[in-house]
Amino acid sequence: MSKTYRAVLIALACALLALTVASCGGDDDDSGEDIALTGLQEGATTTGACAGEPVKGGDLVYARQSITENFNSLKIVNGNGDIFANNLIFQGLVRTDPKGSTKIEGAVADKWEVADDGMSYTFHIRPGIKFSNGQPVTAEDVKFSLDRFGDPKINVTLAAVAVGYKGTTIVDDETVRVDLTQPVPAFLYNISIWPGFIVPKDLVEKDEEAFFKDPIGTGPYMVKELKRGSHLTFEPNPNYWEEGKPYLDSLRWDFATDSNSRILALKDGQAQIADGIPFSQVNSLKNSGEFVVQTAQVPYFVGLWFNHKREPLADLNVRQAMQYALNRQEINKSIFHGVGTIPNSVLQQLKYDAPPSEVKPYPFDLEKAKQLMSASKFADGFSISLKYPAGYDYYKQLGLYLQNAWDQIGIKVKLVEADQSTLVDSFYKGDYDMAFPYAQFTSDLPVPDEYAQFVAEPRSGLNGFFSFWKDPEITKMVREFVSNPDEEERAQQWPEIQKALNEQTPWINVMDLPFIIAHAKNVCGTDINALGSDSLENTWIAKAE
Amino acid sequence: MTRYVLNRVALGLVVLVGLAIATFLIIHLVPGDPVRQALGAQAGPEQIEQVRDQLGLNDPLPAQFWQYFSNSATGQFGDSFVQNTPVGDLVGDRIAPTALLIGYGLLVAFLIGVPLAILAALKPNSAVDHAARLVATFSFAMPLFWLGLVLALLFGLELDIFPVSGYETGVGGILKTLTLPAVTIGLALTVIVLRTLRSGLLEVMQSDYIDAARARGLSERRIVAKHAMRNAVMPTLTIMAIQVGFLISSAVVIEQVFQIPGLGSLLVESVERRDYEVVQTLVLLAGATVVFVNIAADILQAALDPRVRLAGR
Numbered sequence: 001m002s003k004t005y006r007a008v009l010i011a012l013a014c015a016l017l018a019l020t021v022a023s024c025g026g027d028d029d030d031s032g033e034d035i036a037l038t039g040l041q042e043g044a045t046t047t048g049a050c051a052g053e054p055v056k057g058g059d060l061v062y063a064r065q066s067i068t069e070n071f072n073s074l075k076i077v078n079g080n081g082d083i084f085a086n087n088l089i090f091q092g093l094v095r096t097d098p099k100g101s102t103k104i105e106g107a108v109a110d111k112w113e114v115a116d117d118g119m120s121y122t123f124h125i126r127p128g129i130k131f132s133n134g135q136p137v138t139a140e141d142v143k144f145s146l147d148r149f150g151d152p153k154i155n156v157t158l159a160a161v162a163v164g165y166k167g168t169t170i171v172d173d174e175t176v177r178v179d180l181t182q183p184v185p186a187f188l189y190n191i192s193i194w195p196g197f198i199v200p201k202d203l204v205e206k207d208e209e210a211f212f213k214d215p216i217g218t219g220p221y222m223v224k225e226l227k228r229g230s231h232l233t234f235e236p237n238p239n240y241w242e243e244g245k246p247y248l249d250s251l252r253w254d255f256a257t258d259s260n261s262r263i264l265a266l267k268d269g270q271a272q273i274a275d276g277i278p279f280s281q282v283n284s285l286k287n288s289g290e291f292v293v294q295t296a297q298v299p300y301f302v303g304l305w306f307n308h309k310r311e312p313l314a315d316l317n318v319r320q321a322m323q324y325a326l327n328r329q330e331i332n333k334s335i336f337h338g339v340g341t342i343p344n345s346v347l348q349q350l351k352y353d354a355p356p357s358e359v360k361p362y363p364f365d366l367e368k369a370k371q372l373m374s375a376s377k378f379a380d381g382f383s384i385s386l387k388y389p390a391g392y393d394y395y396k397q398l399g400l401y402l403q404n405a406w407d408q409i410g411i412k413v414k415l416v417e418a419d420q421s422t423l424v425d426s427f428y429k430g431d432y433d434m435a436f437p438y439a440q441f442t443s444d445l446p447v448p449d450e451y452a453q454f455v456a457e458p459r460s461g462l463n464g465f466f467s468f469w470k471d472p473e474i475t476k477m478v479r480e481f482v483s484n485p486d487e488e489e490r491a492q493q494w495p496e497i498q499k500a501l502n503e504q505t506p507w508i509n510v511m512d513l514p515f516i517i518a519h520a521k522n523v524c525g526t527d528i529n530a531l532g533s534d535s536l537e538n539t540w541i542a543k544a545e
Numbered sequence: 546m547t548r549y550v551l552n553r554v555a556l557g558l559v560v561l562v563g564l565a566i567a568t569f570l571i572i573h574l575v576p577g578d579p580v581r582q583a584l585g586a587q588a589g590p591e592q593i594e595q596v597r598d599q600l601g602l603n604d605p606l607p608a609q610f611w612q613y614f615s616n617s618a619t620g621q622f623g624d625s626f627v628q629n630t631p632v633g634d635l636v637g638d639r640i641a642p643t644a645l646l647i648g649y650g651l652l653v654a655f656l657i658g659v660p661l662a663i664l665a666a667l668k669p670n671s672a673v674d675h676a677a678r679l680v681a682t683f684s685f686a687m688p689l690f691w692l693g694l695v696l697a698l699l700f701g702l703e704l705d706i707f708p709v710s711g712y713e714t715g716v717g718g719i720l721k722t723l724t725l726p727a728v729t730i731g732l733a734l735t736v737i738v739l740r741t742l743r744s745g746l747l748e749v750m751q752s753d754y755i756d757a758a759r760a761r762g763l764s765e766r767r768i769v770a771k772h773a774m775r776n777a778v779m780p781t782l783t784i785m786a787i788q789v790g791f792l793i794s795s796a797v798v799i800e801q802v803f804q805i806p807g808l809g810s811l812l813v814e815s816v817e818r819r820d821y822e823v824v825q826t827l828v829l830l831a832g833a834t835v836v837f838v839n840i841a842a843d844i845l846q847a848a849l850d851p852r853v854r855l856a857g858r
Contacts, residue, residue: 016702067814069628075816077583077627157585209629228638229814230712230806256710256804260694264709265804268702420817421577428581455585461589 010299040286041294042514043100043527049542050524058541059250060523062534063262065276067255068232071223072212073194074148074155080440080532083194085253088234090197090217093142094188098535099527100296102351102446104188108137108198108218116141118183118485125174131200132222132237141396142176143168144201149191160450160460161190183485186449193444193531202328212420213442220246220537231255240537247525247540266291266518271521272541273526275534277392279337285518292521295339295514296528299348299443300339302398302510304386305427305435308468312384312411313433317376319505323362324369325405332511335397340511345498347455348441349512354495359502364469366408373409381410387426387435390417395436398510428465437466448494452478469506546847553843557836564832565617565825569610572816572824579819583627598625613825622826627818632826635811642712642723643807646730646799647792649723651785653731658738663769665739666746674743681736689795693729693802700725710804726803730795735790741784745777779846786842793831 037081044050066081073090076082093109096102106112109123127304129137148154150165164184165523169177180187190196198218203211215223218241221234234251254271259278263285265271277293286293306313313319332340345353353359373379388395394416403413404488413434418426420439427437443451454465456478464470474497481493515532525538580596581588597603601612616623622632661681665674684692701709712722749755758768797809804810808827815823846850 075629077629156588157583158587160587228635230804230809254711254804254807257810258801258804261710261802261804264694264697264702265711268705268709270708270711419577419817421582421817422575424586425577425581428586437838462586465586475753 010386010527040282040445041292044294044525044538045292045483045521046524049522052542054244054246054247054525054538054540055543056244056540057249058247059252060248060273060536060539061252061254061265061271063265063271063274064253064258065257067229067257067264068226068253069228070212071215071226073197073199074157075212075351077137081255084533085223086194086197086218088221088536089215089219089223090194090199091219092191092193092196092198094192094529096189096192096446097444098529098538100530102530104192107192108142114485118185119180121178121180121187121242122171123178125176126241127174128217129241129333130239131216131218131243132239133200133216134239135200137198137218138201139170139176141201141435142198143170144204145198146176146178146191146196148199149196151261153478154429155195158193158195158444160453161193161195163190163453177234183483185482185485185487185490186445186447188486189445189447189449208236221251224250229255230379238541242537246537248536263518266520269520271274271524273517275515275517277516279335279339279516281348282337282339282516290521291518292523293516293518294526294528295516296532297341297349298515298530299350299446299531300342300513300515301348301441302436302513303346303348303438303441304508304510305432305437305465305467306469306507307430307432307434307466308464308506310384310433312376312378312382314469315376315378316504317372318378318405318411319367319508320362320503321372321376321409322406322411323508324365325371325409326362326402326510327405328361329364331398331401335394335401336513343509343512346501346505346509347448347451347498348443348509350443350451350494351446352448352480352491352494352498354498358495359499362502362505369409376458378410381412382499383412383414384433385416387416387418387423387432388435389423389439390419392439395439397417398436430463430466430468436528442532444531449482450499452497453482455501457482464506467506469504471500471506474504476545482529546853549839549847550844553840557840561829561832564616565829566610568825568828568832569613572819572821573606573609575819577819579626579821580819585672586735613822617826617829621689623822625815625820627815627820628823632822635823636808636826636830639807641714641807641812642805643800643809646721646723646726646796646805646807649719649727650730650792650795652736653727654734654738657731658735661735661741662739662742662746665743666750667765667769669747677739678736678743681732681739684732685734685736689729689733690802692732693726693799695804696725696729710802712803712805712807722803722805724807726799729799729802730792732791733795734785736782737784737788741781742777745780746773749773749777758761775849779849782842783846786838789838790831790835793834 006213031329065524067078068081068085069078070082071086073086074534091107093107094104095107097105106126108126108129110126111124113122114441119493125137125139125142131137146168152159155162161444164180164182166179166181171177184190200216203216223239224233224235226232232253236246236248240246254265256265262274262276263281266274282293285291306319308314328342330343332338342361344356344359386399388399398417403415408412424437426432427435453460454462456475458470458475477493477497477500481490481497484490484493515528517526519526523539524542525540527535527538529535580593580602584593601609624631625635628635661677665677668674697709700706707725708722755768755773758772796807796810800807800809801813811823812827
C-alpha cells in the first residue's frame with residue numbers, strides 16, 4: 001500500500017467517525033445540569049400559546065412507551081399500555097380528578113350518598129348519559145358491571161379492590177344501591193379504576209369477545225383501529241357527556257417501546273407528545289427550547305425489597321443502617337438527573353402522607369450507619385445479593401451505587417441482573433435476598449389502603465408483599481385505618497402508620513419518581529390524573545400564532 | 546440430482562426437529578411463568594393452578610412437547626394465551642413488514658455490493674478498492690441499533706428525507722418507511738457481498754479461460770458480465786444463504802429501533818411475557834426459513850456446478 005493511499009484511508013476513517021459522532025452527540029448538552037431543573041413543569045401548560053380558551057380541532061399523535069394489547073378491563077395483559085387505553089374508552093361510576101388531585105368526582109354517576117355506617121352507597125346515574133353507540137346507560141348495565149367487578153372469578157387480577165363488595169340492587173331506573181359486607185372507606189377509589197368500569201350488559205352478554213375487540217363505553221374516545229404492535233387510533237365519542245369535549249378531531253397512539261425512537265419521533269414532528277421520557281434526556285429536551293417537559297406526581301417509587309427470611313435483613317439495626325448509608329441527594333443528582341423526590345415513606349407517595357417536616361426522611365449519615373451496624377448481630381458485615389431488572393441503565397447505575405455505599409458499612413452486595421419475567425417469578429416465590437421487583441413500581445390507587453393491606457395484612461395471603469415481614473402492631477393500625485369510615489380520623493391515622501413503617505423500614509424506598517412527558521409548545525391541556533393516566537379529553541392544540 | 550435433493554431435505558428436517566426440541570426446552574425451562582406473569586401479584590395459587598390446568602401447563606413436559614410437536618407438524622400453532630388470539634393470526638398480521646424488510650435489505654446489499662465488488666476487483670489495491678472495503682467493514686462492525694439510530698438522525702431528523710420510525714403499507718409507504726431500516730441492514734451486509742465477490746472475481750479473472758476470452762478480443766465488460774461473474778458469484782450465493790440467520794436476527798433489532806410492527810418485535814414482546822406458543826412458532830419459522838434457504842442454495846449450486854452434486858453421492 002502506498003503512502004498516499006494510507007493517508008487517504010486514514011482521512012476517510014476520521015471523516016466517517018467525525019460524522020457519526022457529531023450527529024449522535026449533537027444536541028446532548030448536559031453542561032447546565034445543576035441549574036437545569038428549575039424549568040421542569042408540573043401540570044399542563046397554561047401560558048404562551050395555551051393561554052386562551054381551548055379550541056376544537058386538530059389531530060394529535062402520541063408516542064407511547066407501552067403497547068396496548070386489548071380493551072378488556074378485566075383482562076389487562078400489558079399493564080399501563082392496556083389500562084391507559086381503557087381509561088379513554090370506559091369510565092366507572094366515579095373517577096379521580098382528571099387534573100391530578102386525589103379528589104373523587106362523578107363520572108357515570110353524578111351524585112351519590114354514603115350510609116352513615118359506611119355499609120352502603122347509593123348512586124344516581126347521570127341524567128341522559130349514553131354509551132358511545134348512543135344507547136343510554138341503565139341501572140341494569142351498572143349492576144351487571146359491578147357484579148363482574150365483585151366476582152373474583154371474572155375480576156382475577158385485581159380482586160383486592162372488590163373487597164367488601166356484597167351486591168348491587170336496582171332501586172329505580174336511574175338509581176342503584178351497592179351494599180358492602182364491611183365498611184370500605186376506599187370504596188369510591190376502588191370502583192374508580194378499570195375493574196369497575198361500566199359496560200353495556202346486552203352487548204357483553206351477547207358476545208364478550210367481539211365486544212372487547214370493538215368496545216363501547218362512556219369515555220371521551222372510541223377505538224377506530226388497533227394495529228397490533230404499531231398504533232392505536234381513537235376518534236371522539238360523539239355522545240360524550242362533558243360538554244364540548246374531547247377537543248381533538250383524532251388521536252393516534254404510536255407505540256414506540258424504545259425511548260430513543262420516542263424522542264426522535266417527537267423531535268422530528270412525527271409525534272407531538274411522548275411519554276416515558278428517560279431521565280437522561282430531560283435536560284437536552286428542555287434546553288432545546290422547542291418542547292415542554294412536564295412531570296406528574298404519581299404513586300411511583302424505586303422500591304427495593306428485602307426478604308426477611310434472610311437473617312441479616314430481619315435485623316432492624318441492619319435495615320436502618322442501610323438507610324442511613326444512602327446519600328439520596330447524590331443519587332437523585334447523578335442517576336435521576338434531579339427529577340426524583342427524597343421519600344419520607346417506604347411506600348409510594350399516597351394520599352394522607354405527612355410532609356417531611358412531620359415524618360422525617362432518613363438523612364445521609366455514615367457515622368450513624370456504622371454505629372447501627374456495630375450494634376447489630378452482624379457487626380462484621382455480610383454478603384447478600386441484589387436482583388434488578390435488565391434493560392434499564394438507571395437500575396444498573398443504582399445497583400453499582402448501592403454496592404459501593406453499603407460496602408462502606410461492611411455489606412458486600414452481589415448484583416444479579418434478570419429479565420422482568422424471571423425477576424417477578426423469583427420475587428413471588430421468595431427466592432431472592434434483595435430485589436427491585438418491578439421496573440416501574442406503582443400503586444393502582446392514590447390512597448394507601450391497597451398497599452397498606454398488601455404489606456401488612458396477613459389475610460391478603462401475600463406474606464408482607466413477598467417480604468415475609470410481619471409486625472402485629474402495624475397490622476392492627478392498618479386494620480383500623482382501612483375500615484374507618486371517618487375521613488378526618490383516617491387522615492390522622494395514616495401518618496402514624498407511615499411513620500411506624502418508615503422506622504421499621506421493612507424494605508427501602510430509594511426515591512419517589514414522577515412520570516415525565518414532553519410535548520410541543522402548542523399542545524395544551526395535557527392533564528395527567530393522580531395515577532399517571534393522560535386525561536386526553538382535556539387536550540387541545542393551539543392554533544399557530 | 547434427485548437423490549442429492551432428498552438428502553438435503555432429510556437433513557433439513559432433522560435440523561428442524563432438533564430446533565423444535567431445543568426451543569421448547571429453553572422457553573419452558575427458563576424461569577418465569579406466563580400465567581403468573583399475566584395474572585399478576587394478587588392472583589391466588591388456586592386461580593393460577595386452574596389456569597395452568599386449562600392450558601395444559603401442568604402436564605408432564607414430554608406430553609406437552611408431543612402436543613406442541615404434533616400440532617406444529619400439522620400446521621396448528623395454537624392460541625397465544627396472553628393475547629387470547631390464534632398464533633397464526635398474530636404471525637399473519639406481522640409477517641409482511643419483516644419479509645419486506647429482509648428482502649429490501651438484501652436488495653440494498655446487492656445493489657451497493659455488486660458494483661463496488663466489480664470496481665474493486667478490476668482495480669485491486671486501488672483507492673476505490675481500499676475505500677470501499679473500509680467503509681463496508683466499518684458499517685459491518687457497527688452495532689446495528691447504533692447504525693440505525695445514526696441513519697435515523699441523519700436522514701430523518703437532520704435532512705428530513707425519511708420518517709424516523711413507523712411503518713406504512715402500499716408501495717409508497719413501504720419505500721418511505723422501510724428504506725432507512727433496509728439500508729441499515731443492507732450496509733451491514735454489503736461487506737460480505739463485497740469481500741466474497743471481490744475475491745471470487747479476482748481469482749477468476751486470473752484463470753486461463755479469462756485469458757482465452759481476452760485473447761479472442763472480447764470486451765472487458767463482456768468478460769466480467771458473461772464469463773467471470775457466473776463462476777465468481779457461487780461463493781457469494783452460498784455465504785448469503787448462510788447469512789439469512791443474520792438477516793432474521795437483524796430484523797429483530799432493527800424493528801425495535803424503527804418501531805416496525807413485524808415478527809421481530811412480536812418475538813421480543815412474546816419472550817418478555819413468556820408467551821410459549823408464539824415464541825415456539827416464531828423460532829421454528831425462523832429456523833425453517835434458514836433451512837429452506839440453505840437447501841435452495843445447495844440445490845442451485847448443484848444445478849450450476851455438477852461437481853457439487855457428484856460429490857454429494
